[in-house]
Amino acid sequence: MNVNNQAYRTIWLSGEDDTIVKIINQQLLPHNFEIMDLKTVDDFRLAIKDMYVRGAGLIGATAGFGMYIATLEAEDDNINNYTNKVSDILKATRPTASNLAWAVDRVQSVINGVDDVAQKRFLAKQEAIAIANEDAESCRRIGEYGKEIIKQISQKKSGETVNILTHCNAGWLAFVDYGSATSPIYAAHDAGIDLHVWVDETRPRNQGASLTAWELAQHGVKHSLIADNVGGHLMQHGLVDMVIVGTDRTTRSGDVANKIGTYLKALAAKDNHIPFYVALPSSTFDFKITNGLTQIPIEERSADEVRFITGKTECGTRQTIQICPDKTPARNWGFDVTPARLVTKLICERGVCDATEESILKLFPEQK
Ligand code: MRU
Numbered sequence: 001m002n003v004n005n006q007a008y009r010t011i012w013l014s015g016e017d018d019t020i021v022k023i024i025n026q027q028l029l030p031h032n033f034e035i036m037d038l039k040t041v042d043d044f045r046l047a048i049k050d051m052y053v054r055g056a057g058l059i060g061a062t063a064g065f066g067m068y069i070a071t072l073e074a075e076d077d078n079i080n081n082y083t084n085k086v087s088d089i090l091k092a093t094r095p096t097a098s099n100l101a102w103a104v105d106r107v108q109s110v111i112n113g114v115d116d117v118a119q120k121r122f123l124a125k126q127e128a129i130a131i132a133n134e135d136a137e138s139c140r141r142i143g144e145y146g147k148e149i150i151k152q153i154s155q156k157k158s159g160e161t162v163n164i165l166t167h168c169n170a171g172w173l174a175f176v177d178y179g180s181a182t183s184p185i186y187a188a189h190d191a192g193i194d195l196h197v198w199v200d201e202t203r204p205r206n207q208g209a210s211l212t213a214w215e216l217a218q219h220g221v222k223h224s225l226i227a228d229n230v231g232g233h234l235m236q237h238g239l240v241d242m243v244i245v246g247t248d249r250t251t252r253s254g255d256v257a258n259k260i261g262t263y264l265k266a267l268a269a270k271d272n273h274i275p276f277y278v279a280l281p282s283s284t285f286d287f288k289i290t291n292g293l294t295q296i297p298i299e300e301r302s303a304d305e306v307r308f309i310t311g312k313t314e315c316g317t318r319q320t321i322q323i324c325p326d327k328t329p330a331r332n333w334g335f336d337v338t339p340a341r342l343v344t345k346l347i348c349e350r351g352v353c354d355a356t357e358e359s360i361l362k363l364f365p366e367q368k
Pocket of ligand 1: 207
């Protein structure tokens with residue numbers, strides 16, 4: 001997608017000999033747009049853990065490149081041990097998004113049976129590139145399918161503005177390009193459909209305020225930032241036509257783990273008969289599990305993310321301030337699970353399906 005009219009992806013390979021991976025430093029958005037180099041496995045570990053990159057798809061793509069860099073870092077005669085160790089290190093950075101382990105395993109599986117070290121390095125690079133390219137293409141296709149849904153709502157409203165609510169950032173910054181929840185929005189906007197997006201601020205890290213609002217503005221999409229608790233009120237007053245969110249892990253039965261607070265939006269949407277869509281590439285399915293509530297690991301992050309808030313001061317400098325008494329204890333769960341019964345449809349790169357095992361497996365018959 002474009003930043004100041006220049007096309008970017010969120011991650012790409014660089015350097016004369018393809019030994020540097022470039023990312024957009026998402027910690028600094030929306031106030032500063034900076035590109036950052038990842039050169040060592042430890043750079044990758046920190047970038048994922050400390051959320052210089054974040055979002056299920058991008059975490060996966062970053063981990064894929066991290067495995068490639070691990071093959072470069074490894075001594076020739078220790079490459080298997082080293083890549084196994086790095087696989088564990090990367091998988092431990094963030095537990096909820098299934099894309100992470102999926103990408104690490106994918107790179108490992110192509111290099112495992114190969115003896116020649118140079119060939120291993122070459123294959124790891126090719127696989128990491130393929131993961132990133134497929135992520136972008138899947139998101140593009142999600143946009144095409146999702147656009148049709150928005151178009152139907154627009155037609156029902158005789159072309160009046162379609163109001164879409166989204167939570168967190170399931171935008172192109174959360175993937176390699178396009179986004180999952182935002183891809184239909186960009187495709188519909190580009191097709192001339194009149195739409196407006198309600199952007200949940202998404203405490204505690206405010207990915208809606210800092211990332212989704214920035215992305216939508218860069219693409220010229222009408223939007224309004226709202227406090228996290230506003231969505232239900234808007235729904236009760238007919239100001240939301242649909243909800244679209246992303247997901248970090250979706251079970252084969254259609255339960256969806258997404259950013260904390262998503263469940264409450266789904267409940268409010270159900271109560272107000274508003275369709276609740278979840279957009280995801282197939283890399284986000286965890287086909288091994290059926291019960292989201294008991295089987296999806298939910299990340300708990302530092303309490304300081306709740307106790308402090310970061311923003312721009314009047315002087316334009318970035319500052320973090322405390323918002324509670326000095327000794328207030330806090331807890332910080334990053335994700336919650338929305339049961340399949342609250343999900344209207346899943347929008348995937350292969351099409352749109354119900355959030356049921358039967359319907360999901362019709363799109364992914366190889367997982368039966
Ligand atoms: O903690 P984050 O910023 O990585 O969480 C991102 C989200 O919750 C997104 O909605 C999610 O990854 C689904 S779309 C990639």
